[in-house]
Amino acid sequence: MPARILVFPGSNRTGSFNAKLAAAVSVELANQGADVTRISLADYPLPLVDEDLKAENGIPDNAMRLGRVIAAHDGVFMCCPEYNSSIPPLLKNTIDWVSLISRDGDRPFKPWADRFVALGSASDGKFAGIRGLYHVRSVMMNVGAQVISEQCSVSFGESAFDADGRIIDPVTTARLKKACRSLIEFCAVMSRR
Numbered sequence: 001m002p003a004r005i006l007v008f009p010g011s012n013r014t015g016s017f018n019a020k021l022a023a024a025v026s027v028e029l030a031n032q033g034a035d036v037t038r039i040s041l042a043d044y045p046l047p048l049v050d051e052d053l054k055a056e057n058g059i060p061d062n063a064m065r066l067g068r069v070i071a072a073h074d075g076v077f078m079c080c081p082e083y084n085s086s087i088p089p090l091l092k093n094t095i096d097w098v099s100l101i102s103r104d105g106d107r108p109f110k111p112w113a114d115r116f117v118a119l120g121s122a123s124d125g126k127f128a129g130i131r132g133l134y135h136v137r138s139v140m141m142n143v144g145a146q147v148i149s150e151q152c153s154v155s156f157g158e159s160a161f162d163a164d165g166r167i168i169d170p171v172t173t174a175r176l177k178k179a180c181r182s183l184i185e186f187c188a189v190m191s192r193r
């Protein structure tokens with residue numbers, strides 16, 4: 001069975017470089033044989049994490065919906081903007097809400113637990129969002145995901161993609177292929193467990 005991999009950008013911005021990276025990642029994963037689902041967090045709007053809100057209303061429907069989508073995949077490839085050298089609020093808020101899920105009906109349910117996760121980033125600057133990935137990696141490990149070492153960061157996002165959405169720089173393209181290959185291999189290990 002092909003590895004089932006969920007891909008999403010941590011940005012809903014019009015023209016987002018991370019959305020472009022997520023599209024390129026999806027093509028590469030599919031070329032390498034994965035069964036790919038690409039989503040937008042715009043389809044899962046969430047309030048700011050608030051424990052009082054959770055106590056009153058429970059987990060928001062969109063967080064549960066997203067949690068179920070995550071759990072239906074072997075791995076996740078997240079394309080992460082960098083805000084002030086760290087994780088942007090949309091992404092952190094989304095990860096946090098999903099981390100608060102502990103049950104689905106009467107069964108225990110932790111969508112992030114043991115999920116293989118690969119990280120990518122894209123930015124308009126030279127450093128390509130790589131500093132933010134240290135923080136995303138740390139947060140994802142804290143929620144129980146297995147974050148793989150290989151990652152791919154795209155600098156100067158405005159000129160990084162060709163008209164067909166491919167990454168122009170060959171070194172970055174090689175990193176992307178390697179990260180996709182590694183994620184698929186880890187997912188294959190998981191499906192044998």
Ligand SMILES: Cc1cc2nc3c(=O)[nH]c(=O)nc-3n(C[C@H](O)[C@H](O)[C@H](O)COP(=O)(O)O)c2cc1C
Nearest residue numbers: 011013016017018081082083084085123124125129
């Ligand atoms: C509040 C804020 C802080 C930012 N800080 C950084 C930063 O530390 N490093 C960086 O490379 N880009 C930074 N940027 C610029 C983003 O990389 C740029 O907006 C990028 O396009 C965001 O990703 P997106 O295109 O996927 O939306 C920042 C942008 C915002 C709004």
